[in-house]
Amino acid sequence: MTEFAFFIGCQIPARLNQYESSARAVLNRLGVELIDIREFNCCGYPLRNIDFKVFLLSSARNIAWAEKKGLDLLTLCQCCYGTLKKADSIIKEYPSLKEEVNQILKKEGLRYYGRAKIKHFLSLFYREIGLDRIKEKIVRKYRGLRVATHYGCHVLRPSQVVEFDNPIHPSLFDQLVEVTGAESIDWQMKLECCGAPLLGMNDELSMDLTLKKLQSGREGGAEFLCVACPYCHLQFDKVQKRMLTQRGLNHPLPSILYPQLLGLSLGIEGKNLGLEMNEIPILAIESALYDLHREGEKEDESK
Amino acid sequence: MFFKFSLSLSLIIFFLGLLYKISNWFRYKIGIQEVEISASRRFIFAIQGILSTLFSPRILILLKSLILEVILQFRILREDTLRWVMHMLIYGGFTLLLLMHAMDKLITAKLFVPYYSTLYPFLFLRDLFGILVLIGIGLALYRRFILKLPRLKTNRMDLYAILLVIVIILSGIFLEATKMIGYSDYKRMVEEYSGLSDPEELRALEAYWVKEFGTVSPNLREPFDGKLLDKGKELHQSSCAECHSKYQWAFVGYGTARLIRPVGTGIDRAQIPLFLWYVHLLACFGGLAYLPFSKMFHLLSSALSLLVNSVAEKKRLSEPNRMTRRALELDACTHCGTCTLRCSVAQTYEEIQNTHILPSEKIAAIRILASQKRLSEEELRRLQEGVYLCTNCYRCTVVCPVGIDLQDLWFNVREMLLQKGFPEYLVLSPLSYYRGLMKGETLLNDYQTPLLRAREAILAQCGLMKEKERVIPLTPPDSQFQTGLGLSAQAKNFSVCFGCQTCTIVCPVVANYENPQEALGLLPHQIMHATGLGLRDLAFGSNMLWDCLTCYQCQEQCPQGVAVTDVLYELKNLAIRYVREKRA
Numbered sequence: 001m002t003e004f005a006f007f008i009g010c011q012i013p014a015r016l017n018q019y020e021s022s023a024r025a026v027l028n029r030l031g032v033e034l035i036d037i038r039e040f041n042c043c044g045y046p047l048r049n050i051d052f053k054v055f056l057l058s059s060a061r062n063i064a065w066a067e068k069k070g071l072d073l074l075t076l077c078q079c080c081y082g083t084l085k086k087a088d089s090i091i092k093e094y095p096s097l098k099e100e101v102n103q104i105l106k107k108e109g110l111r112y113y114g115r116a117k118i119k120h121f122l123s124l125f126y127r128e129i130g131l132d133r134i135k136e137k138i139v140r141k142y143r144g145l146r147v148a149t150h151y152g153c154h155v156l157r158p159s160q161v162v163e164f165d166n167p168i169h170p171s172l173f174d175q176l177v178e179v180t181g182a183e184s185i186d187w188q189m190k191l192e193c194c195g196a197p198l199l200g201m202n203d204e205l206s207m208d209l210t211l212k213k214l215q216s217g218r219e220g221g222a223e224f225l226c227v228a229c230p231y232c233h234l235q236f237d238k239v240q241k242r243m244l245t246q247r248g249l250n251h252p253l254p255s256i257l258y259p260q261l262l263g264l265s266l267g268i269e270g271k272n273l274g275l276e277m278n279e280i281p282i283l284a285i286e287s288a289l290y291d292l293h294r295e296g297e298k299e300d301e302s303k
Numbered sequence: 304m305f306f307k308f309s310l311s312l313s314l315i316i317f318f319l320g321l322l323y324k325i326s327n328w329f330r331y332k333i334g335i336q337e338v339e340i341s342a343s344r345r346f347i348f349a350i351q352g353i354l355s356t357l358f359s360p361r362i363l364i365l366l367k368s369l370i371l372e373v374i375l376q377f378r379i380l381r382e383d384t385l386r387w388v389m390h391m392l393i394y395g396g397f398t399l400l401l402l403m404h405a406m407d408k409l410i411t412a413k414l415f416v417p418y419y420s421t422l423y424p425f426l427f428l429r430d431l432f433g434i435l436v437l438i439g440i441g442l443a444l445y446r447r448f449i450l451k452l453p454r455l456k457t458n459r460m461d462l463y464a465i466l467l468v469i470v471i472i473l474s475g476i477f478l479e480a481t482k483m484i485g486y487s488d489y490k491r492m493v494e495e496y497s498g499l500s501d502p503e504e505l506r507a508l509e510a511y512w513v514k515e516f517g518t519v520s521p522n523l524r525e526p527f528d529g530k531l532l533d534k535g536k537e538l539h540q541s542s543c544a545e546c547h548s549k550y551q552w553a554f555v556g557y558g559t560a561r562l563i564r565p566v567g568t569g570i571d572r573a574q575i576p577l578f579l580w581y582v583h584l585l586a587c588f589g590g591l592a593y594l595p596f597s598k599m600f601h602l603l604s605s606a607l608s609l610l611v612n613s614v615a616e617k618k619r620l621s622e623p624n625r626m627t628r629r630a631l632e633l634d635a636c637t638h639c640g641t642c643t644l645r646c647s648v649a650q651t652y653e654e655i656q657n658t659h660i661l662p663s664e665k666i667a668a669i670r671i672l673a674s675q676k677r678l679s680e681e682e683l684r685r686l687q688e689g690v691y692l693c694t695n696c697y698r699c700t701v702v703c704p705v706g707i708d709l710q711d712l713w714f715n716v717r718e719m720l721l722q723k724g725f726p727e728y729l730v731l732s733p734l735s736y737y738r739g740l741m742k743g744e745t746l747l748n749d750y751q752t753p754l755l756r757a758r759e760a761i762l763a764q765c766g767l768m769k770e771k772e773r774v775i776p777l778t779p780p781d782s783q784f785q786t787g788l789g790l791s792a793q794a795k796n797f798s799v800c801f802g803c804q805t806c807t808i809v810c811p812v813v814a815n816y817e818n819p820q821e822a823l824g825l826l827p828h829q830i831m832h833a834t835g836l837g838l839r840d841l842a843f844g845s846n847m848l849w850d851c852l853t854c855y856q857c858q859e860q861c862p863q864g865v866a867v868t869d870v871l872y873e874l875k876n877l878a879i880r881y882v883r884e885k886r887a
Contacts, residue, residue: 046733154853199736
């Protein structure tokens, strides 16, 4: 069994309980053990706008805590992931910054060595657990379900730092979606930003960008968006719901979190995945599921 | 006489203080709603709320909270076992002392007949409770001054509370010890209660007391012969034993008495027991009078806060009751530091020296703000920065041992301060995300104003932005002109930009506007160029900088490998620092 320090950040426990519960359920099913470290702090993402050193310190402190426990970090958030990776690479590159950060961490008996690896749970699924092992555990599949897979900027770029997938033509997430039987469609704005980083700073611009993504997804024929980041999901769920009236959207394009999509396929019950907690309803997705076992029996009978 | 007078006086002050503090709960205003709600209306709302809870099934929730959270302190236990032990020792020991010892005439004497404070088990229990409190205080001092928990602050109120308890308990122990060995007390008691007059008998009893009770006699010295002691014992049995158990039962007082015995005569002559009696009494009564104004007020306010928290569902609470709850919560905070320990951004305090970042430290300033007393502009700015530097992760609220809805406090205080007109640059960061989300749920007055104000404050320091027609001379205006803006090494490569505009072409923000330059000022490639030229005003003053999504499209696709997004990030940092310094 693989162990990870579970880095859930700030948004998920406060606003997206369903992301945490569904991810825990799915990771548990796939034999990943999650260790909670209560001392973790903000990854540093929102602080990057304010102060470079504060951002570095925040990330480094989290990495140092994981190192103290001898664990790698596992995140569910593109922004946490990108921020931690960025800080990690900067500190590794500049020894003087490392020294500076360690001077502060020393006060708490911590030290950043740079040994802990930072992982996004999508790449854990793809690279370490592997599609084959996921396939083995799948008991139900989606039929005829068209999904617009949304990667999220901060896992893809800057590619040299985040080392997630091909930044121009990524396929990791699409494959993880398709393993459930859903079709991951091609859509024009697939790799664009969801708009969340500007919400609260320039709402109109933020929603303009969200709207473009939603339109592009719908034009591509998607019935659902699939995401793996709390910011992206809040934007496509809570903020989209607000946009329905404010921006006169007729039909919402609901967003489903990847562990919810995969969880159903693994046979986990909808209520354990918090399906009903999404603001734009996604319960309809269950009707696209068919049971692999029973389907096999039917095929046998027809023969 | 003195006893009665000082007790009455301290009780009067105590009750007046209590009234004053409770009235504050209905007068203090923390809330974003602009509607004026009078204190009396809030009082009526509160009474209605209390009554409707008491006469509903929710009373069971209240009872559960009373037992588990208020009395057994489960919320502290959940956080930290050592702290729970510490708190239970102090509060448990002190409460038992109060009930059994301080209020003995009202309680103990009525329950147990005969009751004398010098009888076992009271003699033993009093010392036991006292020592429990002392161990608890020892743990408190250990946590604060030896364990050195990260960012746990000790303020004057904390020290006063600890000091007061120490004085009360120690003066009590020493009073007990000096009374044990005191000869004058002994003599007085013999005269009053024994009815003995025969010098031989008096000598025998005194010898027995010197031997068995440790009385320090100026006349008699050990050893005594057996007959004298037997006689003394007989007299003791008939005159004293009814009210006096063996002093050894009061193990702390007795131990102390043994220690100070060598100087016993002097202590008695100097009337030290009387002095200690005054100290003990004044400390207790002083503590009583001071209670509503001290940290110890939490024994009422925190209990109430826990009870309110157990039944108050946020959405059901009416606005007047929410305001009242917030004011109560300000009093309920015990400055225990749990919120700070778990705060997601407390680590930033190591770089940004503003104590108001730490949740436990914000409360004191908010209390002043709520009381409508004046805070200096500098204080207001620091508090504003402190409440804004928050990811709204709710961790403080989840862990608060006294059930304060801290998140709700921060949110309301933040909005109140933002209306005061000081530019807050932190609004130009993703910390604003929560505010953006809340806009859909709560009516925020002047939602845009703080955002515009911050941008305007920055623009005000960027003179060149206003003079678009001005020709910038080729000769460098200052030495930084050619070296750029002094970005960190990771963002230094802006100078290799050859102006191909790829960054601008792939930027989704630029693509969103028909006339991007009008909306955004300098575009990404122009900002790189301006940075290279050291044209600070143009880089800092362009909307592009503050409307950057940080999606990293530009940086990913730059053929020259310029870290465009990272440069923009650091320009934002520099701009905020520059504008702050300029305005200071």
